[in-house]
Amino acid sequence: MVSGHMLVAFTFLALASFVLASDPSPLQDFCVAIDEPKDAVFVNGKFCKDPMLAKADDFFLKGLNKPGNTSNQLGSMVTPANVVQIPGLNTLGISLVRIDYAPYGLNPPHTHPRATEILQVVEGSLYVGFVTSNPENRLITKVLYEGDAFVFPVGLIHFQFNIGKTPAVAFAALSSQNPGVITIAKAVFGSNPPISDDVLAKAFQVDKKVVDRLQAQFWMDIN
Numbered sequence: 001m002v003s004g005h006m007l008v009a010f011t012f013l014a015l016a017s018f019v020l021a022s023d024p025s026p027l028q029d030f031c032v033a034i035d036e037p038k039d040a041v042f043v044n045g046k047f048c049k050d051p052m053l054a055k056a057d058d059f060f061l062k063g064l065n066k067p068g069n070t071s072n073q074l075g076s077m078v079t080p081a082n083v084v085q086i087p088g089l090n091t092l093g094i095s096l097v098r099i100d101y102a103p104y105g106l107n108p109p110h111t112h113p114r115a116t117e118i119l120q121v122v123e124g125s126l127y128v129g130f131v132t133s134n135p136e137n138r139l140i141t142k143v144l145y146e147g148d149a150f151v152f153p154v155g156l157i158h159f160q161f162n163i164g165k166t167p168a169v170a171f172a173a174l175s176s177q178n179p180g181v182i183t184i185a186k187a188v189f190g191s192n193p194p195i196s197d198d199v200l201a202k203a204f205q206v207d208k209k210v211v212d213r214l215q216a217q218f219w220m221d222i223n
């Protein structure tokens, strides 16, 4: 039999995960974000437009049919559709991206600190994966084809690699209006100012020269 304490603990855990798993729940139908606080209400970190002044364009974004420019060292590009592009997403806990991949293009290992992601391939084929947290650090991977979907749990390091000889396209939904992105290589070796090479040499168990070379590289992010 489950004791009263256990029951309380389980209830608390269930509630805590419900409350903390995504952006805060909205307290109103919507809260279209505006920069100008004059005549506005302040909710969940942004100013809301007067709901009576909200218009269709606040909830609208055009152009996701257009491929992103993948002419870069990674051969991929993310086109975001989050609260920055669609102010009506404010407080609603959801957003979207389009990702284009040149042949053998890579969306390099990265995490979203605030969102789980579900990605669907609409063209081509992708080798995707994520790594579970310590101590297992288990790599979970799959090859995806047109019409396949795959989930990257919140906060975990993940990647997508176009293994086809043709371009690939995917769309992904994310459980935050502002998922955030940390591109691992760029954050570690391309931080501003740089992390001390003593720190990185020890952390990566390599010679400082290796670290210096990595830090001298140009680290781009595609989202």
Ligand SMILES: *[C@@H]1O[C@H](CO)[C@@H](O)[C@H](O)[C@H]1NC(C)=O
Pocket: 069, 070, 071, 072
């Ligand atoms: C794509 O990006 C490359 C590199 O920045 C640039 O040279 C090229 O003009 C861009 N292509 C288009 C179609 O915008």
